[in-house]
Amino acid sequence: MHLFILAAAALLGLSAAQHNPHTKHGRTAMVHLFEWRWADIAAECERFLAPSGYAGVQISPPHENIVINSPWRPWWERYQPTSYNLCSRSGNEHELRDMISRCNNVGVNIYVDAVVNHMCGASGGEGSHSVCGSWFSANRKEFPTIPFTHWDFNDHKCRTGSGNIENYGDADQVRDCRLVGLLDLAMEKDYVRGKVADYLNKLIDMGVAGFRVDACKHMWPGDLSAVYGRMHNLNTTWFSGGSRPFVFQEVIDLGGEPITSREYFHLGRVTEFKYGAKLGTIFRKWNGEKLSYTKSWGEGWGFMPEGNALVFVDNHDNQRGHGAGGASIVTFWDPKLHKMAVAYMLAHPYGVARVMSSFRWDRHFVNGKDQNDWMGPPSHGNGVTKPVPINSDQTCGDGWVCEHRWRQIKNMAVFRNVVNGQPHANWWDNQSNQVAFGRGNRGFIVFNNDDWNLDVTLNTGMPGGAYCDVISGQKDGGGCTGKLIQVGGDGRAHFKISNRDEDTFVAIHAESKL
Ligand code: QV4
Ligand code: CA
16 A cells, blocks of 8 residues: 555656645645745744744745845845845845744744746846845856856847847747846756756755745746756655655736646646736626625636645735736735635635735825835835834734734634635525635635625534634634624524624634634
């Protein structure tokens, strides 16, 4: 039997294992702590993420990057590597290592945002204007710290006049030309593959659980396969022997382009951008969309196969108009809708879920475009990123939004753990924007996104008893701080949700039972 399983695993190939996030203690959801300092992430793992049941953290790129002063220290400078030294606005290598160990020690996995398609922009100049002082020349395409020289870039392969990607309808230029002017690495070269693999392996050996691989649409699947094939197994201090790194690849596929997500399925998971774009449209009730249409949410909506998907309501790009998704994306700027959309995602079984944790910036729209979409994290005048202070009510200060700490979202991360592995069940809808569904007999959630009250008795599939709603409050000792839901011996319960409630949804689960 054992041999059979081993043989089957070998047949599936190593890559099948790169779809597994290796989460621990029955935890399921990850959170993107966008632009957080390593020291703050370490503290957050210990004081909040582990006790709240979060499975992992996506961290901002840890490599050294170009310093951009105009605009002043934009968040996106971190997507322009100048060396693979582990030194950034989030902290140095020592702080990174300390964070990875401390998070692992409390069972929270670290997933690294790996920017390996390119180095800095072609107009990045020459000098030591890297966050930790490494010298480089964008003009001569030299990055001696790695080292990469002009031989390691793709320009000879690119056939557009500008050297940039001009037409997403041409797969060759999407892979071989410069993405918004960023110096494009020649990943077909064994030398480049080796340097990228060394970078990833250093992080794997330090204890990370995997990677969000940036800009995969712009890399050939065959090149990625070669690089992934060189990755070490995860560090056995924290993971079982033979564990492959979890890989989730950023490919924006909303349809209509020659490059599809499908080309990357065998290599790892892929970001499902249709998910947040559609969910936003539904909760905003645009284009005639209704929540009741989500009965077949998931593959039934034309999303990728469930085992391939990494899902999210918003990400660091589309919450500020970068990348794809457009105006429908719901972010913390629309808190009521955002909480509902995130709760829907966390209640639903489709995909590996990622929660966004943002910083605030001064939004300033001119003709529909945010002039300040570049603004970096809360920082001191000298560009140093500010720590994340925790207020007495458990929210964050100094411009850090901390959506993952909002009671409704945190409690739904717990809900997802409690119902893990249970089937989508007991669907109900009013043919409009009131819907309900359960997860086996372990959890049940009811949404009212109509402009009128919800007042209905539903089959929850749950054992009879008194349950605390984990949205308006939660279980606290022998009582509930919010609504109490009484489930009868027949599994039926009465729900009442005013459209004017602060939150127009209710959720109960096995562990919120009194
Ligand atoms: C500018 C001009 C170019 C010109 C170039 C000359 O616009 O026409 O050729 O100068 O050097 C920044 C600037 C951009 C600038 C570029 C190079 O915004 O104007 O080009 O730097 O200096 C982030 C930001 C980008 C930013 C980039 C690098 O979103 O604005 O570019 O970091 O700092 C596609 C991709 C997808 C991508 C998405 C945004 O398929 O992969 O666009 N998403 C990922 C990340 C994203 C990141 C990158 C990829 C690049 O999630 O955050 O882009 O690593 O859909
Ligand atoms: Ca490329």
